[in-house]
Amino acid sequence: MPRNKPRRPLSATLAAAFAVALGSLLASGCGESVEGVPIQPTPARPQDAADPGLGPGVRPLSFGPGDKSSPRFSPSGDRVAFVLDGHVAEKPLYTQSFDRKTEGDDFAAWGAEWLSEDNLAVLGRKTAGEAAAGASTLDSLFLTAPRDDPGPLRLLEAVEGVEEADALPDRGLVVAVEAPWEEGSSGLMLVRRWVKPYPGSIPGRVLGLSVSPDGSEAALAVRHDKAGNETEDRVELLSYRFPAGPARRVALLAEGQEVLGVPQWAEGGVHFVAGAEGGPYALYRVPEGSEEPEPVPGVGEGFLPASIEASPDGRKLAVVGRRNAGSPKDLYVLDLASGTLEAVTANEDMEFKTGPRDLAWSPDGSGVVLVARGALSGPEVYDAPARSLAPAFYNLYLAPAGPPDERPEEATRDRPR
Amino acid sequence: MRGFALWLLGASVAFFAAAGAFLLLANLGAGPGRGAQIPQAPRDTPAARPELALRFVESRLEELESGPGQTVLIYVENRGEGEIPEVDITLNVASENTARTRKREYQTSVGNLAPGERRPVELEVDLSPPMPAEDGDAPSGGKIEDEREILEATAIAPGGRSAVQTAVLP
Numbered sequence: 001m002p003r004n005k006p007r008r009p010l011s012a013t014l015a016a017a018f019a020v021a022l023g024s025l026l027a028s029g030c031g032e033s034v035e036g037v038p039i040q041p042t043p044a045r046p047q048d049a050a051d052p053g054l055g056p057g058v059r060p061l062s063f064g065p066g067d068k069s070s071p072r073f074s075p076s077g078d079r080v081a082f083v084l085d086g087h088v089a090e091k092p093l094y095t096q097s098f099d100r101k102t103e104g105d106d107f108a109a110w111g112a113e114w115l116s117e118d119n120l121a122v123l124g125r126k127t128a129g130e131a132a133a134g135a136s137t138l139d140s141l142f143l144t145a146p147r148d149d150p151g152p153l154r155l156l157e158a159v160e161g162v163e164e165a166d167a168l169p170d171r172g173l174v175v176a177v178e179a180p181w182e183e184g185s186s187g188l189m190l191v192r193r194w195v196k197p198y199p200g201s202i203p204g205r206v207l208g209l210s211v212s213p214d215g216s217e218a219a220l221a222v223r224h225d226k227a228g229n230e231t232e233d234r235v236e237l238l239s240y241r242f243p244a245g246p247a248r249r250v251a252l253l254a255e256g257q258e259v260l261g262v263p264q265w266a267e268g269g270v271h272f273v274a275g276a277e278g279g280p281y282a283l284y285r286v287p288e289g290s291e292e293p294e295p296v297p298g299v300g301e302g303f304l305p306a307s308i309e310a311s312p313d314g315r316k317l318a319v320v321g322r323r324n325a326g327s328p329k330d331l332y333v334l335d336l337a338s339g340t341l342e343a344v345t346a347n348e349d350m351e352f353k354t355g356p357r358d359l360a361w362s363p364d365g366s367g368v369v370l371v372a373r374g375a376l377s378g379p380e381v382y383d384a385p386a387r388s389l390a391p392a393f394y395n396l397y398l399a400p401a402g403p404p405d406e407r408p409e410e411a412t413r414d415r416p417r
Numbered sequence: 418m419r420g421f422a423l424w425l426l427g428a429s430v431a432f433f434a435a436a437g438a439f440l441l442l443a444n445l446g447a448g449p450g451r452g453a454q455i456p457q458a459p460r461d462t463p464a465a466r467p468e469l470a471l472r473f474v475e476s477r478l479e480e481l482e483s484g485p486g487q488t489v490l491i492y493v494e495n496r497g498e499g500e501i502p503e504v505d506i507t508l509n510v511a512s513e514n515t516a517r518t519r520k521r522e523y524q525t526s527v528g529n530l531a532p533g534e535r536r537p538v539e540l541e542v543d544l545s546p547p548m549p550a551e552d553g554d555a556p557s558g559g560k561i562e563d564e565r566e567i568l569e570a571t572a573i574a575p576g577g578r579s580a581v582q583t584a585v586l587p
């Protein structure tokens with residue numbers, strides 16, 4: 001017995017020490033391995049939605065075949081509408097399938113705008129039937145049934161002769177229409193639950209229209225068709241102050257100069273991309289009170305812009321373009337106050353769409369949606385069905401564009417399903 | 418007696434400490450709670466290798482031309498250890514333009530595949546561009562520049578075994 005006495009406390013002490021040591025080891029060791037060691041990135045594959053070839057943080061918002069264009073965020077930023085092969089579809093931002101879509105093969109949409117969180121306006125034209133019957137082939141604005149209406153997007157024609165449209169910051173649309181009362185002129189209308197014309201006419205045909213961030217003015221690019229005066233066949237930039245106008249000249253472009261896309265109201269005046277037909281094009285602005293376009297500082301000499309879109313607060317400009325003729329096309333954000341230009345995509349091998357409606361800022365200014373697809377020099381094979389591929393076809397991508405702390409989480413965190 | 422009490426106390430402490438450690442481990446493994454994003458499976462982790470595999474012969478894809486009578490070569494393979502019966506192959510040929518309703522579907526059966534067997538499947542397909550009349554089925558707003566052609570091949574066998582590959586032609 002006496003020999004055993006020293007052993008018992010020792011075994012108990014050892015057991016306790018072992019347990020405490022094991023517990024401490026497990027607690028400290030496991031905590032370190034989870035929180036302290038980053039997960040290594042995995043190699044990209046062509047079909048990988050999380051790495052579409054546009055750089056870190058850029059995530060697809062749509063998948064599968066189909067020509068997508070004209071993305072537009074709903075006022076809350078929770079949903080996105082876009083044109084898909086001549087139809088309009090809308091869906092929650094991060095779902096793969098869309099909730100509603102227009103139907104029928106006698107209709108060709110080229111744009112969509114949100115009238116409110118639940119109501120979409122569709123820009124397009126009826127094709128087959130009416131055209132064959134010799135009826136009007138003008139573009140129109142169609143209203144849709146609210147979102148709680150099940151089934152496809154049903155359309156109700158509201159305005160005929162539509163040239164362009166843009167959403168107001170406090171709901172509703174400003175629509176430019178051909179003026180039936182004066183050939184070669186246009187008029188502006190306010191569309192909410194009702195349609196109300198703005199007074200006065202716009203001389204010329206409206207090529208592009210954008211509403212200023214505060215909703216007080218519209219910037220317009222118009223082409224003059226009327227023969228016999230100094231503006232014949234020239235492009236003029238105008239502004240129209242709501243609610244009564246009249247339209248006033250911002251700048252008259254030189255003969256042979258074209259505007260690419262839509263002029264944008266932003267800090268420092270009206271910004272636009274212009275150049276001789278076929279390019280090269282450059283980014284200009286007309287400061288308030290001036291009629292002389294000046295190059296926009298910040299983008300640098302040799303920068304080749306293709307399309308622009310002002311941020312919701314008007315302090316930034318999203319610009320798709322090339323730093324120089326030899327560099328790839330990328331999406332940049334130009335801070336208009338500081339003149340700093342930041343690339344928000346790192347294009348590996350993607351083709352960007354540069355149509356006038358192919359860029360859209362999220363309402364909170366944290367991201368920009370663009371439309372792109374992977375370039376193909378030959379057949380490309382993917383280990384997935386076509387419906388789940390993103391870079392193989394034109395799809396929507398959300399690129400982070402706000403201050404770093406306001407940017408959406410990186411694509412690798414959460415993939416759309 | 419005192420020794421036994423001490424031993425019992427030590428063993429109890431050891432038991433609770435070990436139990437606590439395992440509970441801690443279990444919580445760490447459970448990850449974030451409800452409402453957090455579902456974490457992605459690491460994409461490099463080798464998944465269970467599918468028994469049925471299928472692949473286009475890419476060199477033959479490069480030889481395809483616009484028009485009828487084009488031959489697509491696909492290999493289908495049994496990578497498992499048992500025979501796979503009744504393997505059917507479907508090849509869908511469609512335009513990137515979803516507004517076009519014309520979709521061509523080609524089917525063939527390769528029968529049973531022995532373990533490790535790889536078999537070539539040749540399919541003659543029509544890659545003609547849509548006729549002007551067929552353009553009527555696409556809204557005029559839905560014309561894509563450099564429209565791409567999609568070849569989606571699927572192998573299906575009983576028991577839910579399947580494989581898919583998509584070839585996109587410029």
